[in-house]
Amino acid sequence: MxxxxxxxxxxxxxxxxxxxxxxxxxxxxxxxxxxxxxxxxVESAIVSIVGDDMPQEYLRLxxxxxxxxxxxxxxxxxxxxFWSGKYHNDLNSRDTLVTELNTLADFDPKxxxxxxxxxxxxxxxxxxxIQLSVINQMQKRPMCIILDTMNFWMDNTLAELKKVIKxxxxxxxxxxxxxxxxxxxxxxxxxxxIQDMGPRFVVIKKGExxxxxxxxxxxxxxxxxxxxxxxxxxxxxxxxAGGFAGYLAATENMSFNNLxxxxxxxxxxxxxxxxxxxxxxxxxxxxDEINKRLHQFKALTQFDIELQ
Amino acid sequence: MxxxxxxxxxxxxxxxxxxxxxxxxxxxxxxxxxxxxxxxxVESAIVSIVGDDMPQEYLRLxxxxxxxxxxxxxxxxxxxxFWSGKYHNDLNSRDTLVTELNTLADFDPKxxxxxxxxxxxxxxxxxxxIQLSVINQMQKRPMCIILDTMNFWMDNTLAELKKVIKxxxxxxxxxxxxxxxxxxxxxxxxxxxIQDMGPRFVVIKKGExxxxxxxxxxxxxxxxxxxxxxxxxxxxxxxxAGGFAGYLAATENMSFNNLxxxxxxxxxxxxxxxxxxxxxxxxxxxxDEINKRLHQFKALTQFDIELQ
Numbered sequence: 001m002x003x004x005x006x007x008x009x010x011x012x013x014x015x016x017x018x019x020x021x022x023x024x025x026x027x028x029x030x031x032x033x034x035x036x037x038x039x040x041x042v043e044s045a046i047v048s049i050v051g052d053d054m055p056q057e058y059l060r061l062x063x064x065x066x067x068x069x070x071x072x073x074x075x076x077x078x079x080x081x082f083w084s085g086k087y088h089n090d091l092n093s094r095d096t097l098v099t100e101l102n103t104l105a106d107f108d109p110k111x112x113x114x115x116x117x118x119x120x121x122x123x124x125x126x127x128x129x130i131q132l133s134v135i136n137q138m139q140k141r142p143m144c145i146i147l148d149t150m151n152f153w154m155d156n157t158l159a160e161l162k163k164v165i166k167x168x169x170x171x172x173x174x175x176x177x178x179x180x181x182x183x184x185x186x187x188x189x190x191x192x193x194i195q196d197m198g199p200r201f202v203v204i205k206k207g208e209x210x211x212x213x214x215x216x217x218x219x220x221x222x223x224x225x226x227x228x229x230x231x232x233x234x235x236x237x238x239x240x241a242g243g244f245a246g247y248l249a250a251t252e253n254m255s256f257n258n259l260x261x262x263x264x265x266x267x268x269x270x271x272x273x274x275x276x277x278x279x280x281x282x283x284x285x286x287x288d289e290i291n292k293r294l295h296q297f298k299a300l301t302q303f304d305i306e307l308q
Numbered sequence: 309m310x311x312x313x314x315x316x317x318x319x320x321x322x323x324x325x326x327x328x329x330x331x332x333x334x335x336x337x338x339x340x341x342x343x344x345x346x347x348x349x350v351e352s353a354i355v356s357i358v359g360d361d362m363p364q365e366y367l368r369l370x371x372x373x374x375x376x377x378x379x380x381x382x383x384x385x386x387x388x389x390f391w392s393g394k395y396h397n398d399l400n401s402r403d404t405l406v407t408e409l410n411t412l413a414d415f416d417p418k419x420x421x422x423x424x425x426x427x428x429x430x431x432x433x434x435x436x437x438i439q440l441s442v443i444n445q446m447q448k449r450p451m452c453i454i455l456d457t458m459n460f461w462m463d464n465t466l467a468e469l470k471k472v473i474k475x476x477x478x479x480x481x482x483x484x485x486x487x488x489x490x491x492x493x494x495x496x497x498x499x500x501x502i503q504d505m506g507p508r509f510v511v512i513k514k515g516e517x518x519x520x521x522x523x524x525x526x527x528x529x530x531x532x533x534x535x536x537x538x539x540x541x542x543x544x545x546x547x548x549a550g551g552f553a554g555y556l557a558a559t560e561n562m563s564f565n566n567l568x569x570x571x572x573x574x575x576x577x578x579x580x581x582x583x584x585x586x587x588x589x590x591x592x593x594x595x596d597e598i599n600k601r602l603h604q605f606k607a608l609t610q611f612d613i614e615l616q
Contacts, residue, residue, distance in 0.1 A: 090493060185398060188536045209517040212534060221608050223529045226520060228496045260611045294615055300529050301609050305569045307602055 002143070002249035004044040005115045006033045007134045008124020008238070009104065010054070010062075010072065013278060014084040017091065017232050025278045026058040027083065029124030029148070032235035035282040036242025036269045037122075038065035039290060040250035045115045047071035047134060049107045051078030061283060070112040078103040091230050092207065111137040119143045120249040122241060123168070125150050128160035135167055144248055146170040147199070148241050151177050166198040169254075172241050174205045187212060188219070201259060203244070205237055213263050218256050222263045223300060225271040225293065232277045236270045239282065243269035268293050310451070310557035312352040313423045314341050315442045316432020316546070317412065318362070318370075318380065321586055322392040325399065325540050333586045334366040335391065337432030337456070340543035343590040344550025344577045345430075346373035347598060348558035353423045355379035355442060357415045359386035369591060378420040386411040399538050400515065419445040427560060429453045430553040431476070432546060436461055436468035443475055452556055454478040455507070456549050459485050474506040477562075480549055482513045495520060496527070509567060511552070513545055521571050526564050530571045531608060533579040533601065540585045544578045547590065551577035576601050 013027030030046045037044050045068035050059075052074055063069055079102035087094040109130055116139040123131040125148050135145060147168040153161045154177065165171060171194055179185055182193040191202040191214035202214040208230070210223040244266035251258055268290060275281045321335030338354045345352050353376035358367075360382055371377055392406035417438055424447040431439040433456050443453060455476040461469045462485065473479060479502055487493055490501040499510040499522035510522040516538070518531040551574035559566055576598060583589045 186534075186536050186538075188534045206517070209514070210531070219534055219608055220611070221531045221534070222611075223518070223531065226494075226496045226527055226529070228494050230494070257612065261613045264611055264613055291615065294613065298611075298613070298615065300527055301611075303528070303530075303568045303572055303606075303609075304565065305572055305602065305606070307599065307606065 001041045001043060002119035002252045003115060003117070004037055004042045004245055004249040005047065005111065005118035005121045005134070006030050006037065006044060006124065006242075006245075007047045007109060007122070007131065008033055008126060009081050010046065010048040010050050011081040011083060013234060014082070014098070015232055015234050015277060016086040018087070018089050019231055020277070022277050024082065026061065027234065027278055028081065029126070029238045031062065031279060032238035032273065032282070033122055033124055033242035033245065034062055034067045035065065035279055036239045036266075036273075037246030037249070038067060039243065039269065039285070039287070040246040042246050042249040044068065044246070044249070045071055045112055045118075047109045047111055049073040049075065049103045050080040051075050051103050054080045061279070068112060068114070071110055071115070073110070075103045085234070087233065091233055109134050109137075116140070119252060120245050121145045122245040123147045123164070124238060124241070128153055128157050128164045131164045132160070132167075135164070143252060144169045144254060146172060146241065146245050148172045148238070149177070151180055154180055162197065165194070168199050170201040170203060171199040172203040172205060172244070174207070174237070178202075178204050188214075203263065205240060207233070207236070211240065211263055211267060213259055215256050215259070220256070220260045220263060222267045222297075224267060225296060225300065227271060227274070230274045233274050234278060236273050239273040240266040240270040242266070264294070264297055268297055309349045309351060310427035310560045311423060311425070312345055312350045312553055312557040313355065313419065313426035313429045313442070314338050314345065314352060314432065314550075314553075315355045315417060315430070315439065316341055316434060317389050318354065318356045318358050319389040319391060321542060322390075322406070323540055323542050323585060324394040326395070326397050327539055328585070330585050332390065334369065335542065335586055336389065337434070337546045339370065339587060340546035340581065340590070341430055341432055341550035341553065342370055342375045343373065343587055344547045344574070344581075345554030345557070346375060347551065347577065347593070347595070348554040350554050350557040352376065352554070352557070353379055353420055353426075355417045355419055357381040357383060357411045358388040359383050359411050362388045369587070376420065376422070379418055379423070381418070383411045393542070395541065399541055417442050417445075424448070427451045428553050428557040430549060431455045431472070432549070433458050436465050436472045439472045440468070440475075443472070451560060452477045452562060454480060454549065454553050456480045456546070457485070459488055462488055470505065473502070476507050478509040478511060479507040480511040480513060480552070482515070482545070486510075486512050496522075511571065513548060515541070515544070519548065519571055519575060521567055523564050523567070528564075528568045528571060530575045530605075532575060533604060533608065535579060535582070538582045541582050542586060544581050547581040548574040548578040550574070572602070572605055576605055
């Protein structure tokens with residue numbers, strides 16, 4: 001059982017999809033990452049910041065999964081980061097309606113003592129300087145540092161972002177962002193350029209079109225499970241990252257074969273996340289549902305062709 | 309060794325991509341299908357129509373692959389079907405610049421006697437009435453009739469198209485067209501609706517995002533091989549269909565497992581097609597290049613996770 005340190009937002013989301021809309025519900029990258037990772041045999045902790053408007057019952061959702069919250073700063077009189085978005089009819093694109101940084105504006109992350117020697121560090125989407133601060137607080141080089149980021153940081157803090165990219169083992173990024181970061185349309189070439197920037201492994205997320213894992217000349221592809229209904233895509237990418245990181249922390253093995261499995265585990269968990277609003281589906285997801293769907297993933301992709 | 313009957317255009321294409329442009333070169337659905345299918349142990353024939361402006365050397369490219377051309381009508385003084393298109397920078401979309409039906413406008417297909425008992429009939433993209441005429445000329449129910457079509461026929465001849473769909477075993481169609489045909493956004497639901505319309509199997513092609521095979525509750529997914537360069541996507545869908553149909557005709561086995569392999573073979577061949585303009589890459593593609601890339605397909609998708 002490895003230790004997993006998660007850095008990212010714990011937030012309020014208000015979501016509108018063609019199927020309905022929510023009030024402010026629990027969201028945030030670290031939330032989705034933590035819930036997904038808790039499906040594996042890991043000790044995990046979240047480093048984040050919220051205001052005291054964050055209901056205790058939401059935090060209990062996390063602590064009930066044995067996620068250590070000593071690194072979660074609660075600012076008295078402060079307001080929690082809030083994001084609101086509206087998905088288009090195809091659910092593949094969305095408009096951001098509101099982004100209120102609130103307490104996140106002055107976030108100075110503090111890694112709990114117990115997690116300064118974590119095996120896996122999962123840096124969820126945040127300002128690169130916050131991500132860098134967390135890396136610098138580690139007392140031992142982790143087995144693996146995973147970085148998630150987005151186009152916003154490329155547009156506004158590229159120099160800082162590149163410093164972080166240099167220090168991580170794995171970058172997870174979506175296809176449009178990989179192209180933006182490298183000015184390469186081919187994802188194969190983009191992944192090569194990103195490896196030249198530092199990370200040994202690159203995971204390119206393509207949403208409903210699956211995810212690609214790159215390492216040197218090796219490429220592995222995991223599809224997204226074709227679903228009858230996608231209800232709300234919010235958090236799917238973070239759930240993928242959480243499953244991926246949680247599996248690596250639990251197995252403590254950085255072979256390409258094990259990373260392939262981590263990609264499958266992440267894709268599998270993400271396929272549940274989108275079935276309900278926000279974190280709803282992930283809150284009481286059971287191990288045997290997960291195992292059953294892993295069998296579906298295997299059936300979906302495995303073939304037995306005679307090779308010469 | 310099974311018999312494969314191919315119906316579709318033999319045409320001139322003029323193509324412009326970000327990498328260059330061509331004069332009128334050999335193109336057409338039946339051409340790409342025939343070249344791809346010729347990689348397998350099949351006896352194949354093309355039913356089509358051209359004008360006598362079609363150079364003998366182009367037709368020899370097909371007959372040299374042992375493709376029977378008795379069903380290829382050459383209209384004296386007639387002009388061959390001509391398509392011209394320009395791809396956008398991402399190669400995922402294109403504008404049609406010219407479509408000249410020419411001899412195709414009065415095409416009355418004649419199935420050669422030797423192929424009226426073909427095992428597999430591959431109906432390439434053409435007017436549904438032509439496709440129907442071919443089906444009606446068969447003297448024995450083929451093991452398998454495969455239909456390819458496009459949105460143009462849905463827009464203009466939907467009633468006729470539905471008649472053809474009712475009579476085939478497999479429909480191959482792209483994702484946008486599957487959605488248009490069924491008014492379902494979910495491809496899982498779309499494939500179910502299409503199966504209700506007649507075909508036992510549905511293949512949904514997603515271009516660079518791979519292809520899905522559906523049959524009852526079974527789903528199989530084959531990715532497109534991630535390539536460093538895509539040079540010209542023209543004919544990739546037909547090459548996929550040709551590899552798929554050729555493999556089925558060669559193996560004469562309609563099990564879901566064998567159809568999975570057919571999808572892989574089709575995807576594999578399509579990955580070569582896009583590496584050069586038009587049919588160039590397919591003309592002298594060698595068996596060991598194909599086998600080598602099949603190994604890459606296996607490495608790309610196969611994993612060995614412990615399932616419970």
